[in-house]
Amino acid sequence: MSRVGKKPITIPEKATVTYKDRHLTVKGDKGTLARDIHQAVDLTVEDGVIRVTPIKDDKPSRALQGMTRSLVANMITGVSEGFQRVLEINGIGYRATVSGKTMVLNLGYSQPVNFDIPEGIAAEVDKNNVIKLTGIDKELLGHTAAAIRRLRPPEPYKGKGIKYAEERIRRKAGKTGTK
Numbered sequence: 001m002s003r004v005g006k007k008p009i010t011i012p013e014k015a016t017v018t019y020k021d022r023h024l025t026v027k028g029d030k031g032t033l034a035r036d037i038h039q040a041v042d043l044t045v046e047d048g049v050i051r052v053t054p055i056k057d058d059k060p061s062r063a064l065q066g067m068t069r070s071l072v073a074n075m076i077t078g079v080s081e082g083f084q085r086v087l088e089i090n091g092i093g094y095r096a097t098v099s100g101k102t103m104v105l106n107l108g109y110s111q112p113v114n115f116d117i118p119e120g121i122a123a124e125v126d127k128n129n130v131i132k133l134t135g136i137d138k139e140l141l142g143h144t145a146a147a148i149r150r151l152r153p154p155e156p157y158k159g160k161g162i163k164y165a166e167e168r169i170r171r172k173a174g175k176t177g178t179k
Contacts, residue, residue, distance in 0.1 A: 003066075004066040004069055004070060005052050005054075005062065005065030005066035005067075005068070005069045006065075007069065008049045008050065008051050009049065009050040009051075009052075009069065009072055009073050009076060010048060010049055011045075011048045011049065011050060011076060012028070012076065012080045014028055014029050014080055015027065015028040015076055015079055015080050016028075017045055017050065017076070019037075019043050019045050022036055022037045022039070023035075023036055023037070024036075024037055024043065024072065024075070026072075026075045026076055026079050027079060028076075028078075028079030028080045028136075029079070029080060030078065030079050030080065030081075030082050030136045031078075031079055031120075031136045032079065033075045033078060033079055033136060033137060035071065035072075035075065037068060038064050038068060039055070040054060040055055040056065040060060040061040040064045040065075041053065041054050041055065041061065041064050041065050041068045042054075042055055043068075043072070050072060050076075052065050052068050052069040052072065053065070074138045074139075077138075078135075078136035078137060078138055079136055082134055082135065082136050083134065083135060083136070083137075083138045083141050084132060084133065084134045085132075085133045085134075085141055085142070085144075085145040085164070086130065086131070086132050086133075086164070086165035086166075087130070087131040087133070087145060087148055087149060087162055087163065087164060087165065088129060088130055088131075088162070088163055088164075088165050089105075089107075089128075089129040089130075089131070089161075089162050090129070090154065090159050090160055090161060090162075090163065091107070091108060091152075091158075091160035091161065093106060093108065094106060094107055094108060094129065094152075094160065094161075095128035095129055096125045096128065096129070096131055097125060097128070098117075098123050098124060098125050101116060101117050102114055102115065102116055102117065103115040103116075103117055103123055103125075103131075103148070105148075105151060105152075107151060107152040107161075107162070108152070108160070113151055115147070115148060115151065117144070118140060118144055120135050120136065120137055120140055121133055121134070121135040121140060121141060121144050122134045122135065130165075131148065131162075133145055133148075145164070148162060149162045149163065149164065154167075154169045156169060156170060156171055156172045157171070157172055157174055159171060
């Protein structure tokens, strides 16, 4: 049995949850999120608590129970508190600026890279090299952060590139001269 899936999800006072015809909608202070629920699991919303139960007692249904519970909990956290992801740019001359819904990144290429920020994600740049992404959809936020990181992943010799703030880059020793 899924240990994560068995945990009930408490609904904050500021959030409203509607579940009808396998479609879940969560509304809160920050916005609204909606998701279709898989046929292998069912949700019960009562007394300010959401419970996820598998329809059958087989391994795929129990796996989907835990995943669905995590997705629903992330939806509730997103509309009530929101999520944030921080990226750092390391390298001489590497910097970022935001203008409207476009982020312009100078990453050592011959031309600056223009990155379109998706709808629902807000970006801000501090000190030209710290990118703060915020949004209510954790999945979209993670995809956006990964797409920005993919433009210039950190390299192991000098540590140049875009990395997550909590990420540690394992550095390699460079070449040594022989005499």
